[in-house]
Amino acid sequence: MIILGIETSCDETGVAICDNSKIISSYTKTQSIHTQFGGVVPEIASREHEKFLPEITDKVLKDSKLEYSDLEAIAVTSGPGLMGSLLSGISFAKGISQGLGIPIIPINHLEAHLNSAFIEFEALDPPFINLLVSGGHTQIWLVKDLFEYTLLGETLDDACGEAFDKGAKTLGLNYPGGPEIEKLAKKGNKELIDFPRPIINDGTYNFSFSGLKTSLINCVNKNEYNLSDVAASYQEAIVDCLVGKLKNSMDDLNINTGIVCGGVAANQRLREKLNELDKTIIFPSLKYCTDNADMVAFLGEKKINNNSAKIGINFSAYSRGMVV
Incomplete structure (x- = not known):
């Protein structure tokens, strides 16, 4: 058809x-x-x-x-x-x-x-965990079968993509913010600033990024660090939240396959940290x-x-x- x-x-x-x-x-x-x-x-x-x-x-x-x-x-x-x-x-x-x-x-x-991963990976066999990360949504889903989904967790305030966009604006970078922060972060020290990882250990699969954004604003206003270090540390905090929640959901449900989709899935630091997990993590091509x-x-x-x-x-x- x-x-x-x-x-x-x-x-x-x-x-x-x-x-x-x-x-x-x-x-x-x-x-x-x-x-x-x-x-x-x-x-x-x-x-x-x-x-x-x-x-x-x-x-x-x-x-x-x-x-x-x-x-x-x-x-x-x-x-x-x-x-x-x-x-x-x-x-x-x-x-x-x-x-x-x-x-x-x-x-x-x-x-x-x-379902975007099925375009390229037809042999995917549910169940698997799907981390959907974009400008408007940050969610973790259990995909049980074709057209059978259960929402496990989501952001309680801002989406991670929004955190990148607003963070980029705070840093004086262009829109869209994700690629701009990622580019600047490559020049910085991701361990220099200890930004908070909100509700990362609260026992749920939910996310929260509003407090992290506030910490970024306070950090920039103090004018104590190079912006590349700020960008790298800020990106690392967002990525840690995403990786931690996905890992917890996969461990708790004893599911070894995870799919990451949405615009933020293009972030190379996110891909690096997810590939370090002892899990099967699948990313659709960047165009998907x-x-x-x-x-x-x-x-x-x-x-x-x-x-x-x-x-x-x-x-x-x-x-x-x-x-x-």
Whole structure:
């Protein structure tokens, strides 16, 4: 089945085509315009999606040597995310669905991330633990089977990606903050400043990063350290929290396989520390860590094949929500 996937939950405009569980063409356009504002401006993001979607869809179809008439279904991210951005993608997808008379499937953004590793690692055998780390979410999931998930823990305040972004702003770095802090941290001493690791030993699988951000602000205001040392130590504290909670959940549930997905999974220091564990840790390719339409199209086809797709145009966007 040939499925078109559309992803517009935040500031990446993604379109992909999946055929028989294989991604045959995809393209993701990152909206660099937000850098000058130090973060995503929702109104601008939605307008950029509306501008880019037609041309990106044409490109993806051309690259796969297909026409609109070859499409058999559409999968589109319906939430959680920025409402304006989501509505841009949904409206575009519904127009194609109605124009071609083909089914449309709403896809939960978090569930798409949870299943993104299957695109490359088809032989993955659940159960496994999934650490989902992004700008908007920091969660640990038990994946029992296809479409069967249990939330084990999540952030009680800020997501780790948000901690990176706001931390970068405090350090005078550009947006997005994760890559900027990582770059600066390579020049610094990660052990010089003992930043707190909030609730790392509280017996839960939850996270908290707001107190860590406050410690960073206080540290920078004192002006006692080089910014590279501050960045390295701050990054190390965030990474320690993520690694510690993932390890604890895997140990407690006696599960040896962990999947790490979401934009923060691209962080090389996080990958280094996770690979030091006596566990099997799997990372999707970098292109599948950030928001992309490949995982949307892929999950849409899986849902259709397993008769679990909610087909129909009577759905709307939602800014918050769990995997359903």
